Amino acid sequence: MEEPRIGVYVCWCGTNISKMVDVEAVTKEVGTLPGVVLSKNYKYMCSDPGQDLIIKDIKSHNLNRVIVAACSPRIHELTFRNACEKAGINPYLFEMANIREQDSWVHTDRTEATKKAIDLVIGAIRRVRYHEPLQKRSVNVDPATLIIGGGISGMTAALEIANAGKKVYLLERTDHLGGQVARFDLTFPHLSSARQMIRPMIQRVENHPMIIVYLNTELKEVSGYIGNFKARLVFNGAEQPEITFGNIIAAVGLKPFDPSVIAEYGYGKFPDVITSLEFEDKLRAGRILTKYGKEPRNVAIIHCVGSRNKQYHEYCSRVCCMVALKFVHEIRAALPDANIFEIYADMRAYGKGHEEFYAMTTHKQIIFLMYDQQKSLPLIREAYRDDDCNMLIEMNELLSGIDIEVPVDMVILMVNMEAHDNVKEVVRTIGVSLCGNQFFIEKHPKLDPVATTTGGVFIVGTCQGPKDIPDSVAQAKAAAARILATIAQGSVPVEVTTAVVNESFCCGCQTCISVCPYSAVSFDEAKKVSVVNEVLCKGCGTCGGCCPAGAITSKHFTDRQILSEIEGIMSMSY
C-alpha cells in the first residue's frame, strides 16, 4: 500500500461551526498526526474557493487522502468527492467528519465540542488510511416507467413521459382512473369543472399508445434496481406476467380522514353531518338536501377536521380552506337564501388567485366564525324542540370571544387528507420511507422534493404531503423530467460500496444468502462459495456483519476501516 499523504480541511461554515468549535485548535491538533501532510481551515469549504483550495493542494502536495471536517456527509460528501475526482484522485479516498450537525450545533461547551471535533477528525484520519479506490459504475436504463396510482399526479407524469415516446405502465388499485379529483365538482379558484378537466385526461391516458393501464391491479413485488426494475402485478387475484422498467413513480395519493373518531361532530350519528367528499357527491347530483329531503336553511362548514390537532393529525391539509370557500359559491348559487357559516381556524388562501377568491366569497353573505382547532372544537348537538333548525353548533367564537350557538341543518366537515391504510406495504415494496405523518419522505425537503433515497424511485403528488392540483401536477412533471433525463442519457450510476466475497475465506455456510434482502448473494455450486451480484447489492453490509469466516467485505465499510475509526476516536480520550 502506498504511504498515505493526508490533507485535512476544517470548515468554519461561517459561524455555524466556528462559534462552538475552535477551528484553529482542531487544525493545529491534527496537523502533526502521522500521515497528515497538511491541515487547513477555511470559512466555507463547500464554496468554489474552498473546493479549489483542496484541488490545488492535492496537486501541489501530492495528497492521496483528503478529509473535510464540516457538515454532515449527507449534505456535502458528494461535493467533495467530486472535487477530489477533479484533482485526479479517486473520490473514495475522501472522508468527512461531521462536526456541525453532530457537534457544533448540539453542544454548548466550546472546550468539549472542540475536543469532540478533534476526536472525530482523528477517527477519520485513521479510517481514511485504509480507504481504497473504488470505481464508479453505471447501468443501462430501461426506458419504460412504472407509475403507481392513476390519480391526476400519476396521469400527468404518465402523459409527460409517454408524450416523449417512452413507455409507461400505469397501475391503479381501483376500477377507474382519476383518483380523488374524479369526485370533485369544481376546482378552485376559477371554479372550473373538475370532471371536464379529468375526463379528457383519462381518455388520453387510456388511448395513448405508449401507456399501458392496469386497473384493479395491485403491486405484489418489485425487484431489481435503478434502471432495471421488475415487478409482479396482481390483477383481480391473478398474477400477471412480469413487467420490466427503469424507473418508478409513486403517486398513490392520500385518502380522506374518517371524522367519526371526533366525538364532538357526531359524524355517523347525525345524518346531516357529512364530509366534504360526500358533499361533492351531492353537488354533482345537483341536489343539496338534508336527510329529510328538505333544502337546508342553515349550512355550516367546519374547517380543519382532523387537521392541525395533535389528537388527530398535526399537519395542515393545505387544500381544505379553499375547497370550503368553493363550497360557499356553490351553495350560494343553489340556495340563494340559505345562511352559510364557515367555521375556520386560519384562512389559508395562499396560492395564486386564492386570496382574491377568498375576498370574493365574503360578498356571498356568509358568516365566518373562528374556532380554536387545538383546544376547543365546536360541539354539534340536536336542536331544541321549538327551534326551526335540526342541529345546533356550540362554540367559542375567537374573533369576538363570545360563546355562541349556531343553528344548522347541514354540517360539512372539511376532512383532512391522510395516508392510505396500505401505505406501509407500498413503501416496503418500492423501498422508500415514511415520515411521522405517514407521508413518503423525499430525498431533500427543499432541493429534491420528488426523488427518494432509493435510486430510480420518485414520489409525486399528495403521497409526499397534502397539496392542491397545480402543485401535484408540477411535481408529477418534475419527476417526469428526472426520468426523461436518465432515459435520454441511457444509463445511471449505481452503488459502488457493495459487498464482495473473498473466495478463499468463504466456508460456504450460506448465512449471507439467507440474510440478504435483495437476493444479491447467490451460491456458486461449482466453487462452493457465495457470490455477490454487485448491481443488485445495495451495500447494507448485513452479510458482512454475519459472515462467520470474515470472508465478506463491505466496500468502504470494511472491518479494518471501522475498527481504525474506533481506535482513532478513542485515542485521545485519556
Place this chain on the structure above:
Amino acid sequence: MSTRVHPELRNQLMQFGIGDWNACYHCGTCTAQCPLSEEGFLFPRKKIRLMQMGLKDELEASVEPWLCYYCGDCSTSCPRDANPGELMMSLRRYLTSIYDWTGLSKKFYTSELWELFFILSFAALVVISFLLVLPSMGFHFTRELTAEGGVQVNAFAPIHVVETFDWAMALVVASLLISNILRMYYKIIWKYGNMKVSLWVHIREFWLLIFNFAVQPKFNKCDDKRYWLSHWFLMSGYTIMFIVIVVYLPWFQTERILPIWNPQRLLGYYATFGLLFGLFVAIFGRLQKKEIKFLFSHISDWLFLAMLTLTAITGILIHIFRINGMPLGTYISYIAHMAVLVPMILIEVPFSKWSHLAYRPFAVYFQQLKKYAVPR
C-alpha cells in the same frame, strides 16, 4: 350560556346604510389605528364582528359606536374595503332607532318617504297656523305688512304664544329624548351583563357628561384635529341658538333693535357663524368626496344638513329684513324659518341625527360607569 347568532339581523341592519360588512377579515388594523379605541371598549373591528354574527343584544348594549367621531382613518387603512368608519356611523343610526320606543326613528331612517312626509306635514302645520291662527289673534296683514307700521315681530308672532309653543315643543322633545336615554341606560348598564354600578359612581362621574357635552374631548383625540373645531363651532352655535330661543326667547326676540355690541346680538352672530362654518365644512366635504368620511352619506344625513342650512339661512334673512325695516320679508322669512325649525327639532332631535347631541355625552358617561361596574 351561549348566545344564538342571528344572520337575519343583516337584513335589518342593511337599511341603516351599512353596505357589505362581510368584507372584513379581522386583521385588527382599524382598532389599532383608532386612538379612541381603548381597553375594554374595542372598536370598530369587534363591533363589525357582532354585526356579522347578528348578536343583537350585544350590539344594543354597545357604547362604542358613540365613542367614534368618524375621522375615517380606519376606512382609509382597511385592507379589504370593509369601511369600518361607515359601519360605525350606520350602527349609530341603528342604535338611535333602537333607543327610540316610538318606532318613528326606525321609520325615518329606513324610509325617506316617511321622513319627508313628516317634515312636510309639520312645515305645513306651521304655515297654516301662521296664516289661519294669527289673524284671529288680532294681527292685520293689511296694516302690519306696510313699511310704515315698522317691523313688529312680536306682534306678528306674539311672543307669549311662541314662547308657550317653544316650551311645549321643548317639553315633548325632552321627554322623548330622556325616555330614550333611559332606554339607552337600560340596555347598556341595566340589562346587559352581570354588573352593578353604585349610586355614588353615578354621581361622582356625572361631570363627565357635562364636560363631554361642552367640549367633546374625545373628538379631539382623533389623529385628524381639523374637524373637532368645525364640529365644536356647529355644536356650540346650535346649542346657544336652541337655548336662547327656547329659554330666553323674550330676551332674544325683542322689537327694538339693540346696538351691535349688545350680548343679544353678539351671541346671535356667534351662533350663526358657528352654524355656518360647521355646515360649510360638512357640506363642502360631502360634495368634494375627497375624504373617506364624506364618501357615503345616508339620505338622513343630507336631509339633516339641508334643514339646518335652511334654518340658518331663513334666520339670517329674518335678521336682515328686520334691521332694514322690511316687514313683509321679515314675516315671510319668519314663517319659513319656523316651518323648517319646527320639524327639524321635532324629528331630528329625538328621532334622528340630532339625538347624538345627547347620546354621545351619555355614552361617555355610561362608559365610565361600566368601568367602575362591579360584578353582580
Place this chain on the structure above:
Amino acid sequence: MRKTEITGMFFYNHSGLHPDPIDYSELLRFSFTFQNVTEAFTYSDFIWNEKNILKKIEENNFERIIIAGLMPGTVKALFSKAMAVAGKDPEKVMLASFNDYCSGSIFKTEGLKKVLASMISGIPYEFTGIPDELPVNKATLVIGGGISGIQAALEIAYSNNPVYLVEKSGTIGGKMATFDKTFPTLDCAACILTPKMVEVNQHPDIRLMSYSEIKEVAGKPGDFIVKVLKKARKVNVQTCIGCGTCAEKCPAQAPSEFDAGTCMRKAIYIPFPQAVPNKYLVDSENCIYLKNGKCKACVKACPVPGCIDLDEKDSEVTINVGNIILATGYKPFNALRMAQFGYGQFPNVLNSLEFERLLNASGPTGGNIHMRSQDKKGNWIFNTTTPRPEKLAIIHCVGSRDKNFNKYCSRVCCMYSLKFAHLIMEKLPEAEIFEYFIDMRSFGKGYEEFYERIRQEEVSIIRGKTAKVEQRGEKLFLRGEDILRGEILENTVDMVILSVGLEAGEDALKLAKMLNITTNADGWFDEAHYNLDPTGTCRGGIYLAGTCQGPKDIPDCVAQGSAAAARVIQSILKGRLRDDVSSVSLDRVEYKIMELSTVPI
C-alpha cells in the same frame, strides 16, 4: 350521439370586469350557428334564479346546458339543481370557462369561439385545439439564475443537452443565496444551494451568461433567435483570479445589492464570497474613473495584466434555442409605499430581506443582530458596534392581502416570519419578540409543526395586525389589537421587521411583451392552464418556473423548475414541440371536431 342533444347556451357575462373584455353578442350569434343550440341567453336577459331557469329548461326541453363566461362555475350549482329538479341529468351542465386554456390571450373572440365550438360539439377542447408540431433546436435558454432557473438548467443538462443560463446580476443564486436558514427544517440556505451553483458552473452542458440580459426574441417555437446583451463587466471572467486586491484599493463605495443595502461594497466588487462565477465586476454607475476619467486604482492593483478593462463596452450575442424557460423570480414589495410603518424613515424598521442579511453569518454583522447606524459618510448600515435590540416586532402581510397595495397573499411571509422569530430566539435568547399576524398560513409539509414549535417557544404571536409604527425617542411604538385576548396591545420595541410580500419583477412586463406572453393584473406570468399546466404558457416552447408565475416557497420553486424542464426534455427526445395555442385557427378546430365526431375517442 352527443351532437344531437338539445343544448341551451347561457352566457355568464357577469365577470365584474369593467369593461368586460369579451364580445358576448358575437359569441351569442356564433353559438346559434350550431344546430343543437336552440336557445342562448345572457346574464342580463332575465333573472337567473331556480324558477326562471327551470322554466327555460322545461320550455325548451334542454338536454344539455353550457354555461360560458368567466368563472361560469359561480352559477353552476344553480343549473345542476334546476336540471335535477326538471328530472334531467345534472351532469349535463357543462362549463365553457374562459379562464382556462390560456386565459389572458384568449379573450380575443376567435379564441373563445374555438372553445365554444368544441364545447357545443361535445368534443373537449383538449382534443381539438392541439397545435401543430415543429422541429426543435436542442439548445435551451433559461432566463434567471435563481433556484428555479438553476434547477431547470441542471435538469436539462442531466439529459446531456445544451443550456444557456442568462442571469441579470453578477452571480447566480438569486434570492435564496441571500437567506440564512430556510424554513421549516432550518438548514442553511447556502449549504444546500452553493453545491448546485457550483454544479451549474462546472457542468459541461451549461453555458452560464451572468451579468447579461435578454434584448430581443425572434423566431418561432423550436427555433428562437435570442439577442443577449452582455453588460460590460469590465473584468475578464477568464483571467480574474478572484483575489480581491482590486476591491481593496477601490476608493468608491455603494450599497451592496446582495446584502439588501445593509452594508457597503466597493465599485469593483464580487456580489458575495461564494458567488458563481467567482469573479469581480465593475459597477459603472459608481466607478470614479467612469464618472470623471480619473482613478484606475483597481487596474493598478490587479496582479493579472489586462484583466480589468474599464473601457469595455456592452456587447451583444445572438443565440439559437429551441425552448425558453422563464425563471425571472420576484422583487420584494417596496415598504416605502406603506408610510404608516415608517420604513425608510426610522432606521430600525427593516424589511425582511435586510433582516435575512442581518441574520446571515456571511452578512454585515456576521449573523449578529444589531441596530442600524450611520457610517462616516452618512450611509445607514449595520455593523457590530451598535447595541443589540432587546425587543423586536415582526409585522406580517406588509403590502400583501391589502386592496391598497397587493390583493394577493405572498405565500411565504408567514413561514419566514416564524423562522425569524426562531432565529432571533436563538441569537438573542433574552429578547422579547412580538409577531403580528392576520391568518397563519403554515400550509406546507412540516410547516404546521414548525408553527407549533415556535408557539411553544417564548414568542408572543399575536392575532391582529398593527396599524402603524411611530418613533418615540430611540424606540419604536406599536399599537395593535390582540384579537384573541381582546385587548389593546401597546409595545415599545427596538426593532421592527416588516414581512414584505413578493411582487412581480420589474422586467416581467418587458419580457412578456418580448416573448408575446401575458401576465395577470399583478404582473405574474399567466400559466397555460391553472391546474393542468402550471408551468406552460400559451406559446409553444416557452415555460415558466418559480416565482415569476406567482409567489411560492423553495420546494415548490424547485418542483416547478424541474417540471418546466420536463417539457423541454420531452420535446428534445421527440425532436418536435407544439406551436403556439393561437396558431390553431377556428377552421382547424372545426375540422378536427368533424374528424373526431366520426371516430370514437
Place this chain on the structure above:
Amino acid sequence: MNFRPTIVAFLCNWCAYTGADLAGTSRLHYAPNVRIIRIMCSGRIEPTFILKAFKEGADGVLVCGCHPGDCHYQEGNYKCLRRFKLLEKFVCQMGIEKERLKLEWISASEGKQFAELVNEMTAAILKLGPGKVQKTLELEHLKTN
C-alpha cells in the same frame, strides 16, 4: 478530575444518523460525550466493533437503527437485534454492566429522541463510573509481561 465518559455510537445512515443530524439542524442540545460512527445499516454491525470500542476505553456503546419495519434495507435492523441479544449476554458475562451497551431505534424524524437518549445514557454511565475494560486489559498486559 471529573469523570467524562465516552460513548461510541454506531448509527445507521438512513434513520439514526439522519435523526442525529436532525437533532443538529433543530439545535437540540445534548451531552458532548457521544462519538458517532456512521454505518450504512445496523445489520452491518459486528460484535467485534462493539468489543473493540470497549477495549479502546469506551464507557458505553450505543447502537441505533431504524424502527422495526422501517429499515432502508428491509430487515437489517432485525438481524442486528438478534445478534445484539446474544452479544448483550456475552458482554454481561464479561463483567460489563448491562447499562453500558444499548440498542435503540431512532427514526430520521426523531432528533429529539436521539438527544434525550444520549443524555439518559450519559447520566446512567456517570452513575456507574468509568468502564473497566481497558484498565483490566492493561493490568493483564502488565501481569503477562
